[in-house]
Every structure is written in C-alpha cells, then in structure tokens.
Amino acid sequence: MKRTKKIASLVLIIVTLVCMFLPIASFQENAAGSLTADIEKQQGKLDRQVEALERHKKGGKDEATLAKDQAKVDKEQAALDALLAQQAEAANQSAGGLSYSLLPGKLPAELELDMKIINAYKLYEANFSGYYLCIWVAFALLALTLVLELLAGGRIISKLYTFAAFANLIAIVLLCYTVLRLKAFPIKLPYSNAVINPLITAVMLLAPIVTLFLNLQSLFNSKRAMIYVLCIFLCVLSLIPFWIMIVNATRSSQQIQEGVSLIPSRYLSYNWEVLRSKNFDLLTGFRNSAIISFGATILSVYFSAMTAYGLTVYNFKGRNLAMAVVLAIIMIPGQVTATGFYIFMYQLHWVNSYLPLIIPAIAAASTVYFFRQYLQANFQVALVEAARIDGAGEFYAYNKIIMPIMVPAMATMGIMAVIGSWNNYLTPLMLLTKPEMKTLPMMVKELRGDIYRTEFGSIYLGLTMTALPLIIVYFAFSKYIIAGIAVGGVKE
Numbered sequence: 001m002k003r004t005k006k007i008a009s010l011v012l013i014i015v016t017l018v019c020m021f022l023p024i025a026s027f028q029e030n031a032a033g034s035l036t037a038d039i040e041k042q043q044g045k046l047d048r049q050v051e052a053l054e055r056h057k058k059g060g061k062d063e064a065t066l067a068k069d070q071a072k073v074d075k076e077q078a079a080l081d082a083l084l085a086q087q088a089e090a091a092n093q094s095a096g097g098l099s100y101s102l103l104p105g106k107l108p109a110e111l112e113l114d115m116k117i118i119n120a121y122k123l124y125e126a127n128f129s130g131y132y133l134c135i136w137v138a139f140a141l142l143a144l145t146l147v148l149e150l151l152a153g154g155r156i157i158s159k160l161y162t163f164a165a166f167a168n169l170i171a172i173v174l175l176c177y178t179v180l181r182l183k184a185f186p187i188k189l190p191y192s193n194a195v196i197n198p199l200i201t202a203v204m205l206l207a208p209i210v211t212l213f214l215n216l217q218s219l220f221n222s223k224r225a226m227i228y229v230l231c232i233f234l235c236v237l238s239l240i241p242f243w244i245m246i247v248n249a250t251r252s253s254q255q256i257q258e259g260v261s262l263i264p265s266r267y268l269s270y271n272w273e274v275l276r277s278k279n280f281d282l283l284t285g286f287r288n289s290a291i292i293s294f295g296a297t298i299l300s301v302y303f304s305a306m307t308a309y310g311l312t313v314y315n316f317k318g319r320n321l322a323m324a325v326v327l328a329i330i331m332i333p334g335q336v337t338a339t340g341f342y343i344f345m346y347q348l349h350w351v352n353s354y355l356p357l358i359i360p361a362i363a364a365a366s367t368v369y370f371f372r373q374y375l376q377a378n379f380q381v382a383l384v385e386a387a388r389i390d391g392a393g394e395f396y397a398y399n400k401i402i403m404p405i406m407v408p409a410m411a412t413m414g415i416m417a418v419i420g421s422w423n424n425y426l427t428p429l430m431l432l433t434k435p436e437m438k439t440l441p442m443m444v445k446e447l448r449g450d451i452y453r454t455e456f457g458s459i460y461l462g463l464t465m466t467a468l469p470l471i472i473v474y475f476a477f478s479k480y481i482i483a484g485i486a487v488g489g490v491k492e
Contacts, residue, residue: 005214005217006149008214009149009211009214009215010146010149010150012207012208012210012211013142013145013146013149013168013207013208013211014146015203015207016142016175016203016204016207016208016211017139017142017143017146019200019203019204019207020101020102020103020135020138020139020204021101021102021103021104022101022197022200023099023100023101023197023200024100024101024102024179024182024196024197024200024201024204025099025100025182025183025194025195025196025197026097026098026099026100026194026195026197027097027098027099027100027108027111027187027191027192027193027194027195028097028191028192028195029097029098029190029191029192038083039080039083039084042076042079042080042083043080045076045079046073046076046077046080049069049072049073049076050073052069052072053066053069053070053072053073056069097191098110098111098191100182100194102135102139102178103135103136103139106128106132107128107185110191111187111188111191112187112188113185113186113187113188114186114187114188115188117186118186131178131181131182134174134177134178134181135174135178137171137174138170138171138174138175138178141167141168141170141171141174142167142168142171142208144164144167145164145167145168145171145208145211148160148161148163148164148167149161149164152164161215161222162222162225164215165212165215165216165222165225165226166225166226166229168208168211168212168215169212169226171208172205172208172209172212175204175205175208176205179196179201179205182194182196183196242467242471243262244260244262245460245463245464245467246264246464247261247262247263247264247265248456248457248460249268249271249457249460249461249463249464250264250265250266250267250268250271250457251264251265251267251457251460252265252267252270252457253454253455253456253457255267255457256456256457256460257456267457268461270457271455271457271458271460271461272458272461274455274457274458275447275458275461275462278446278447278458279435280443280447280458280462281443282465284436284438285438285439285440285442285443285466286440286469288354288437288438288439288440289422289439289440289441289466289469290469291354291358292354292357292358292421292422292424292428292439293417293418293421293422294418295354295358295361296357296358296361296417296421297361297414297417297418297421299358299359299361299362300361300362300364300367300413300417301367301410301413301414301417303362304362304364304367304368304371304413305371305402305403305406305409305410306398307368307371308368308369308370308371308372308374308375309371309375309398309402311323311368311372312372312375312376312379312381313381313384323369323372326365326368326369327365327369329363329365330365330366330369334427335426338426338427338430341356341360341427342430342431345431350431351431351433352431352432352433352434352437353431354437356427356431357421357424357427357428357431361417361421364417367413367416367417370409370412370413371406371409371410371413374406374409375406378405379402379405383401383402383405384397384401384402387401411477414477415473415474415477415478418470418473419470419473422439422440422441422466422469422470423441423466423470424439424441425439425441425442425445428441428442429442440462440465440466441466443462444459444462444463444466447459447462
C-alpha cells in the first residue's frame, strides 16, 4: 500500500476509535410525556360523565339528579385541568438529559426499558450483555486492523492487509448494528428514546468504510479475498432455507414452534408415519408430478426454441409484430386467464386429464423471448446458410446444428420449466379432482387440512420430498448452465 494511503487509513481507524468514546446519543428527560397516560385516562372519565349527564337530560331526570351529575362533571374537569397544567409546567421547565457513549461505560442506570413494547412486538430479549459484547468486539477488531496495518509495513502485498480488511469489514457491520439497536431501544418514561448525534455517528461509520475502500483499491489480494468470501456467504445464505426445511422434517411440531434450529432431531420416522396415516401416497405424487412436469418441459423447450429460431433466422413481414405479441403475452398474468382456460378445457372434456397441463406448455412466451435473445447474441446465420448449401433441410439444420448451440439456454429454461410446472398448484387444483391424479404440491397442501392438529414436521417432510427431485434436476443440468460455449468462427 502506498505511504499516503496507508497514513490516511491509520488516521481514519484512530478517528473511529476516538468516536467510540464520544457521546453518540442522548436521552432527553420527558416529564411532560410521563403524564400523557394519566391525562388520557382522566379524559376518558370526563367523557363518560358528560355522556351520563346528556343521557339523564334526555331522559327527563329531576333537577337534583342533574345537579349531582353536573358536580361530577365539574370534578373530573378540574382534575383534568390540573393534569394539563402540570404537564405544561413540566414542558416549560428546562429539560435535562443523559448522554451515552459506546465506550467505556454502559447505558445510564436511570434508564429503563418499556417492557410492554418489547413483549407486545417481541423485539428482543431485554438483555444488554450481547449488545455490549458487540461494542467491545467492534473495538477489538478496529484495534486489530490498526495493529495489522502497522505490522505490514511498507510491503505492497501482504496477508496482514487482507486480514486487516476482513477485521475492518466485520467491525463496520457490528458498528452499524449497535447504532441501529441503540435507536430501537424503547425507553420508559420519564426519558425519551435515544437521540443519535448525526455528526459523530457519520464520522464513526464512514471512517472505517473509507479505510476499507482504500485497502481494496490499493491491494488486489484483499479485493479478491473479499469477493471469494462474499460469494461463499451468498452461497451459504441461499442454502440455509433448504437446510432448515430438511432439519424441520426431522423435528416435532412442538420443536418447530419453539424456534429455528440448524441441528437435526430424531422425529423423522414419526413424521413419516404421520404422512402415511394421512394417505400421502408419495409414489403416486411423484408419478403424477413427473408426467406433468417433464412432459410440459420437453414440449416447452423444444417448440419454444424452434419458434425463437424462426423469429431469428427468417426475415418475413410481421416478424416484429409477432415478437410484440410474444412480449404482450408475457405481461398478462396467468390468474387473469384462469377462468376462461378452465371453461375452454371443460368444453373440450379435458377435465381430470393431464393434457391441459402439458399441451399448453408449447406456447411459452417467456421461453421464446429468452431463446431469441440468446440466439441474437450467440448465433450467426452463416451457419444455416452453409448447411443449406450442403443440402441440409430446415429441420435437419435445426436439430443438428442449432440445438447443440442452444444447449446451455435449453438447460437453463428446462430447469425453470421443471420447477414452475412441478410447483404449480393452482392449475392442477382447478382441473384435477380424482385422488389418484393429484400432484405432490396438492398432497402437501392437504396435510394442513386437519382441523384438530397440524403436524408441521410431516408438512416439512412432504415439502422436502417435493423439493428433492428439483434439486436433483438442478445438479444434473447445472454444468450446462455454467459451461461456456464457443460460437462463431465463421468469416463473413
């Protein structure tokens, strides 16, 4: 790292450490606000007495009763006026406050959390130990960043700079969390919630961010390591929902309701027995879903690719209009046409048949659009013209020359088509009523139909069994998605 940037980085880290000892927030005294609940309660009493007085007047009560009611109204009004005067006096007085710095102390002892808000909204546990731990860890990481950059010296490339960048990044995340958490603390009256000092907060958060930027801008190894870590983090983040689903398939309903766990339990066999007791025929569901999904996918991918090929290769009148129609179909939600589609299938006597779930997949507008964009970017018409000169027919050229070029795109849209058709619930629900024709999503949905008790463990097991084929299909075809393809090589 260059000397100038290194000095700037060290100075910014020191500034951040100093800001952690400065007052970052204040808790203003709100004595007037503490009387709000009493005023609202007194106002309610007054309103009730006024209503009683008006009711007695309309009922024609005697003067003595009305006088007693009026006396009660005057009494409640006097009490309300006294509270309002007390509130105004408290507001006019100079309001004190409590200041707070992240370090070295804790929150002022005078502050109390409003447990009603915490219990009502389930914000978090009323425990500051984790909050203080985050502050000290952030301080330690910033100090570690400072030490590592000093130890790295004037070397251009050093692993110490990479470690310093990671420590700096984690410290930034913890500092952002501590500021947001401090702002979210519901403080009980007579003190108000934290009022954050914008200047100190901005300096404390921006200084380490600028330091990280200087590090990544100057050192390629730090930037590359950050990219690797980010990719790994995103990968883990995408896999966590699937892992939680698999883990919940091994847990009981009570354990699932208690909270999230990443450790499998021992109720897998019990959940399987529950599935069997509810007539969850796994093989039948697999067979039905596979027939619909793979049949629709084959038709969708093959004929959509053929349509995109025609729209790309052949120059005919109305080609742009045809593409505009395809785009217009994409913009129409499927739910809008569901009723008309069902009536049409009923008139064709295709209810309780797999045909309306497979045949319409030939007209997949979004798939056609994707293939056309792929061909425009990776295909040259000269290949088809050369095949025609050699005597190849149109279908031979399409099947033997064009389709191999489109393998990555076809694999991508094939996975999307399988997932969409496999997870489709609404259309099979409209058309299929026979139990032996139901798909897996329909069977899983019926598991929630027990009015006495819902076995969440068996539901997650059913979802796991439903998602398992999709995972297998993805891993089987993912190599075609990530693999590059060399298209071209033809000189015009």
